[in-house]
Amino acid sequence: MEHLEQRQKVTIMIAIMAAMLFAALNQTIIGTALPIIVADIGGMKYFNWVFTIYMLASSITAILVGKLSDTYGRKVFILTGIGVFIVASLLCGLSANIYQLIIFRAIQGLGGGMIISTSFTAIGDLFPPRERGRWQGMMGSVFGLASVFGPTFGGYIVDTWQWNWVFWVFLPFGFVAFIMIWKMFPNPEQNEKQSVDFLGAILLTLTIIPLLLAFSWAGQNFAWSSPIIIGLFTWSIIGLAAFIVVERRVENPVIPLHLFKNSIFSISNMAGLLMGMGMFGAIMYMPFFIQGVLGISATQTGFIMMSMMLSMVLTSTIGGQLITRTGRYKIFAIAGLLIMAGGMYSMSLMSVDTTVTGVVRNLVFVGLGLGLTFPVLTLTVQNAVEHQYLGVSTSASQFFRQAGGTMGVSIMGSIMNMIMGRKMANVSAANDFEETSELQDPQVLMDPNQISSLAETSKVPSAQFEQMIFSMREVLSQSLNGSFLFGTFILLGAWVLILFLKEIPLRMTNQPAKKEEKISS
Structure with a gap:
């Protein structure tokens, strides 16, 4: 598709970005809504699985679809992904308990993996590496915009409507995206069929x-x-x-192992894995700090989280344009990861006394760094391989980033719960909380209405009740500090890896690379 007219390429990219917007909105909207959902259907011990299972399913799907799309084309997989995502979103809104929600989120992840993998790969089909920086940046901006409006709208929905609408409100976008892809995306060329691994x-x-x-x-x-x-x-x-x-x-492996002989491929993917661990950890756990520690509503939490995503959109767009103009990319990843690590470290120092301004400042730093880094790691992988490996290399990049997010959220959740359990036991013993068992679980902090109801029905004097709430906020804050500190070290690890990344010129065509730039087999 590299030789299509520019107008047709732009039209196809609009359709692809519409599909990405649909998937990204449904993925980001759940962040600020999840505390309220968990408070309604229960299962705080498993809340991280609502995110984790999606990431796992999308990661596995993306890596397989990437290879298959190299043979059968991108169109069939992106259409299938949108269809699966629509059905799963409908089912998520019908969930009666945390277990059903986890299952339906897994199905949603299958569709999301197809959409994201084929979307980023299609950029490589349409444009040579030198021109991809601009479009990778725009795709990052689409995800960023979804991350701006998603959490804000999600908070508004759970504050004013039923939480079920979090999964249903964007379904019309899915149907529009499906029609646009069906009409605009060209049918694949007939390639030699290969066995599936x-x-x-x-x-x-x-x-x-x-x-x-x-x-x-x-x-x-x-x-x-x-x-x-x-x-x-x-x-x-x-x-x-x-x-x-x-x-x-096997004759046609799902991940050709010889790709890992290329240092650019290996370092980029390992850095992507570590970046995913830090990035998704910040996105998932900051709403718990804002709502649980600061006592801010879900709607206001969405507006606060908006600062991170707006800064990401800004640097992702500008960074992508600069990459295309200059042909340089390593410096953006180095600067981005260092800024992200600084923002994450600032998060680890937050407490119950932290102001909203302080939270916004920390989020802006993380967003600025994320926007600079986001377009780079996929671009480096695509530029280092021959075009015949475009699908599998792009999906591998997405896989490592998604797998990093899965691992990061799980590990950070384990750290949070471990610290919370230990400190809550000490606080309960020191303050004799046994009379009010509901106040031994910081889960109640996520729902202001539940706190108000407990305050009215509790036999504990109001001053003691307020002390209990304050103590739980301190426990939750300290627990999240441990998670954010872990994220800081992870992002610093990614930064060290990028220092060793070899920067080669961005190719001006999708034709086979020069011999010295090919991946040895």
């Missing part, structure tokens, strides 16, 4: 799932040294070993 995909799934479960349960449900945690890690290692053996022998 289903065994490799299954083994990859069997590697990731036990690893995720181990990180989610360790320190919360089971000790790190418990047989079940050790068993899960062992299972994951065995699955990875089997996956490598299979990928070396």
Whole structure:
């Protein structure tokens, strides 16, 4: 599609961005709404799975679809993804408990993985690497805009309507995106059909799932040294070993292992994994600080989170334009990750005395750094491989970023719950909270109405009740501090990796790269 007229390329990109907007809105809107949803249907112990299962499902789907789209074209997969996403969104709004919501979010993740993987790959089909920076930046801006309006609108919905509408309100966007892709996206060229590496995909799934479960349960449900945690890690290692053996022998592997011989491919993906851990951790856990610690409503939380995403849109757009003009990209990733790490460290210092201005300042720093880094890591991978590997390399980049988000949210959730459990036990013992069992769970902080109801019905004197609420806010704040500090070290690790990234010229065409730039097989 590189040789299409510019007007037709722009029209196709509008359709792709419409599909991305639909998926991104449904993904970001849940952030500020989740505390209220959990307060209604219960299951705070499993709240991180609402996010984690989506990331896991989309990661596995993206990596398989990336390879398949290299053979069968992008159009069929992006249309299928939109259709699955629409059905799953409808079902999410009908969830009666946390378990149903988790299941339906998994189905939603399958559709989301198809949409995101094929969308970013299509940019590589339409434009050569030198021109992709601008469009990668615009795609980042689409996600950023969705992240601006999604949380804000999500907070407004749960404050004024039923939370179910969080999943239903953007369904019309899905139908519009489906029609636009159907009409505008060109049909794929007939390529030689290849066998599908289903065994490799299954083994990859069997590697990731036990690893995720181990990180989610360790320190919360089971000790790190418990047989079940050790068993899960062992299972994951065995699955990875089997996956490598299979990928070396099959004719058409789901992830060609020779790609990892390219240092640009490997370093970019590892940095993307670490960036995902920090990025999604900030997006998921800041609303818990704003609502639970500061006592701000879900709607206002959305407006506060908007500062992070607006700054991301700004630097993503500007950074993408500068990459296209200058052909340089490494400096943007170096600066972006360092700024993100600084913002995350500032988050780890927040307390019950932190002002809204302080929160906004920290979010702006994270957003500025994220916007500079976001377009780079996919671009570096696409530029380092031959066009025949465009789909699988792009999906691998998305996979590592999504997998990082899955692991990061799980680990940060485990850290938060571990610290919270220990400190809450100390606070309860010191203040004799046993008379009011409801105030032994910081979950009540997420719902102002529940706090007001408890204040009216509690037999505890009002002064003591206020002290209990304040103590729980302190516990939640300190627990989140530990999670954000972990995110700081993770982002610094990504920054160190980027320092070793080799910067090669951005190609001016999608034709095969020069010999010295090819990935050796």
